[in-house]
Amino acid sequence: MIGPRATFDRELHRLQDEVLVLGGMVEKAIIRSVEALKQRDQDAAREIIQRDQEINAKRFEIEDACLFLIASQQPLAEDLRLIAAVLEIITDLERMGDHAAGIAEINLMMEEEPLVKPLIDVPRMAHIGVEMLRASMEAFVRRDAETALRIANRDDEVDQLYNQVYNELLTVMFSNPRTISGATYLLWVAHNLERIADRATNICERVIFTVTGRMEEINVRQSPGESKTRALG
Amino acid sequence: MEDGKIIVRHLNFFYGTYQALFDINLVLKERQITAFIGPSGCGKSTFLRVLNRMNDTIPGTRIEGQVLLDGEDIYAPGIDLVRLRQRVGMVFQRPNPFPQSVYENVAFGPRVMGLDGKLDLDELVERSLREVALWEELKDDLKRSALTLSGGQQQRLCVARALAVRPEVILMDEPCSALDPVATMGIEEVMRQLAREYTIVIVTHSMQQAARVSDCTGFFWLGELVEYSATRELLTNPQRKLTEDYVTGRSG
Numbered sequence: 001m002i003g004p005r006a007t008f009d010r011e012l013h014r015l016q017d018e019v020l021v022l023g024g025m026v027e028k029a030i031i032r033s034v035e036a037l038k039q040r041d042q043d044a045a046r047e048i049i050q051r052d053q054e055i056n057a058k059r060f061e062i063e064d065a066c067l068f069l070i071a072s073q074q075p076l077a078e079d080l081r082l083i084a085a086v087l088e089i090i091t092d093l094e095r096m097g098d099h100a101a102g103i104a105e106i107n108l109m110m111e112e113e114p115l116v117k118p119l120i121d122v123p124r125m126a127h128i129g130v131e132m133l134r135a136s137m138e139a140f141v142r143r144d145a146e147t148a149l150r151i152a153n154r155d156d157e158v159d160q161l162y163n164q165v166y167n168e169l170l171t172v173m174f175s176n177p178r179t180i181s182g183a184t185y186l187l188w189v190a191h192n193l194e195r196i197a198d199r200a201t202n203i204c205e206r207v208i209f210t211v212t213g214r215m216e217e218i219n220v221r222q223s224p225g226e227s228k229t230r231a232l233g
Numbered sequence: 234m235e236d237g238k239i240i241v242r243h244l245n246f247f248y249g250t251y252q253a254l255f256d257i258n259l260v261l262k263e264r265q266i267t268a269f270i271g272p273s274g275c276g277k278s279t280f281l282r283v284l285n286r287m288n289d290t291i292p293g294t295r296i297e298g299q300v301l302l303d304g305e306d307i308y309a310p311g312i313d314l315v316r317l318r319q320r321v322g323m324v325f326q327r328p329n330p331f332p333q334s335v336y337e338n339v340a341f342g343p344r345v346m347g348l349d350g351k352l353d354l355d356e357l358v359e360r361s362l363r364e365v366a367l368w369e370e371l372k373d374d375l376k377r378s379a380l381t382l383s384g385g386q387q388q389r390l391c392v393a394r395a396l397a398v399r400p401e402v403i404l405m406d407e408p409c410s411a412l413d414p415v416a417t418m419g420i421e422e423v424m425r426q427l428a429r430e431y432t433i434v435i436v437t438h439s440m441q442q443a444a445r446v447s448d449c450t451g452f453f454w455l456g457e458l459v460e461y462s463a464t465r466e467l468l469t470n471p472q473r474k475l476t477e478d479y480v481t482g483r484s485g
Contacts, residue, residue, distance in 0.1 A: 003483060004482050004483065004484075005481065005482045005483050008482070074440075074441055075481070076440055076444075076468050076469070076480040076481055077468065077469060077470065077471050077476075077477050077480050077481050078477060078481065079481050080468075080469055081469065081470070213469065213470030
């Protein structure tokens, strides 16, 4: 039997699939941007920046689909919350893509300069960020608020790593002022990764909203580390 | 005493042996717009007509429980039905003006109630037409036949006719279902204005209309009031599965 909302259900599924596609594009961009930095591969960096256009275009495409669904189907209850959440989630994904492109930009700005220290915690931050992104997409598809909350709490790990990277780079700078420029670049990279994890947390909040209808911010605490990341915007 | 213009307690309603409403309990707050939604045959219109005893005109109907208007049971023996329907007015699905002039349509109720001073009537007609935003359109045309008005104007005239007897509660049974979108918006604007002074109860098939105009919404299903809460809550985050399925259009 064809349900009264068969067309709408099909469109909602498609919308969800498109969000996953966007999530996949962003995930690749993050992984590649850090890999390119590690290898100091500038061609790869340029390609990441180029590909960011595709991420932006996909985001607008999904936004357009959301607006048309609202206009044509007049969604209510969970359908409405889902579409509202998608509008927020794609903004977060697109911004995560910008952060990946930002890392690629830093890679280009560093020109031929070697890394001031081997990358250890930075790839870790990227790894956790990507895991959070992947898991948040899965929680979104499964409408799993509990998992979403658990994933969001991993933001603390990233914040801790960020503080660690920050302190290490300060030490490097103090010991050799000629590293200041190179260390600052890496600090920006770490900052981009820290923001990526924050965006993944936002996505988790939207998953929780979709499922429960509760709009609340996760991880609102004011540790010194957090105020630092806040200050850097 | 609960705070409410109308309080319904343990209401059961029967058409002969067929039970159409089951144990309805709710409070309708004063100067608010309450909407009732639900599929055809769910009992929402029956419930609306319970509120001013319009069902009394249908033979074989029977009611159990209480309907209190300002604390007074409207089904108690000795209730004056004319007075009840003056206090609780009604507007129907299709505009049904009398085949008379605009003026006479509005003046009809007050005349029946014994008001006959021309000045008083003029004032009442003007006030009622102003309340439904028809005065400016029709003030120079009061003798015109109501049947020559557009559908939206006719329906606003019917609201004005209901208002002319100075009711406290206005019941509206799908008041916009015969109107085009612009006329619908017009009625909805009028409703929002009227809610400052009157208690309004509306039955609608349009959830978007409920969302636009009402403060509270009740969802009826097979004669039961499944969920009743602030409209914003009921339409964005309903608590019952039946409500969710209905408002998302999935109850088949």
